[in-house]
Amino acid sequence: MNFSISGGLIIALGGMLPALAIGLIGGKAMEAIGRNPESSGRILPAMLLAMAFAEAIAIYSLILAFIK
């Protein structure tokens, strides 16, 4: 099994800020649901959509890590 250091570095650095973004989005969504529990049916799909957007950046760096 051969390891590639550059591949590991690419995904490690490229995954930091998307992870932070996903955590912040989830936190704000929890806050909003906590203030108004009956609006959770409208907040949840928007939160999932925003999380998929933020995760896409990490996926781009994952593809590059596979190539290297």
Next chain:
Amino acid sequence: MFSFQSEVLFHIGSFKITNSLIDTLLVDTVLITLCVIIAKNIKIIPGIFQNSVEMVIQMFYEITESVAQEKVKKIFPYFMSFFIFILFANWSGLLPGVNSIGFFKNGKLVPILRSATSDLNTTLGLALVSALATHIMSIKTVGLKDYISRYFSFNPINLFIGFLEIISEITKIVSLSFRLFGNIFAGEVVLLTVSSIFAFLFPLPFLLLEVIVGLVQALVFSMLTMSFMAILTTPHRDISTNANSEKY
């Protein structure tokens, strides 16, 4: 054992038949069979199968109606078709036998079936179809003059904004295709790696994760397509009048 390019199984003339192409045909066959079965046995008082299908369609129709108020009849078919096809294609990679049963060539395993959306060609094709359908629908709804005025204008500020819009259209295609491809391909690599460590109870949480990821990615692709269609079919007015008439 995993490669970016899907492996070629045989040739018809000079057209290569790859294993993800065979999986796409399989998903198509399943979907068309389901549609024909439901359409032949439609009853006024529905059975369980027809009831569940109607429930799903109604839920998505209401989501589409809340985003695009009066153009819902044009946008909804695209939304539902993309969603169902991508959902079945994503989940077809989790069936037992897909990506594992194959033959050996040059010492590497060539699987007979490989999930359709784990091939960049499929996802790029889907993204191009979505972008083309959005633009053609926009030209047909608001007219050619309004469509051109979104991208080119005589006002220098709007010219700059129009240039950025052109770049963002290209970015949409790239990001749609790579998001779907990256999620499904990385999921397959994870399943392969975990199964090669210990194949019996270990992959269970990862299989559950892949089920959820397949559902979410199908939903994201379709909802993005629907939002872009809804945005591009509203007339492009001045920024000041647009802000006054928004309903949020």
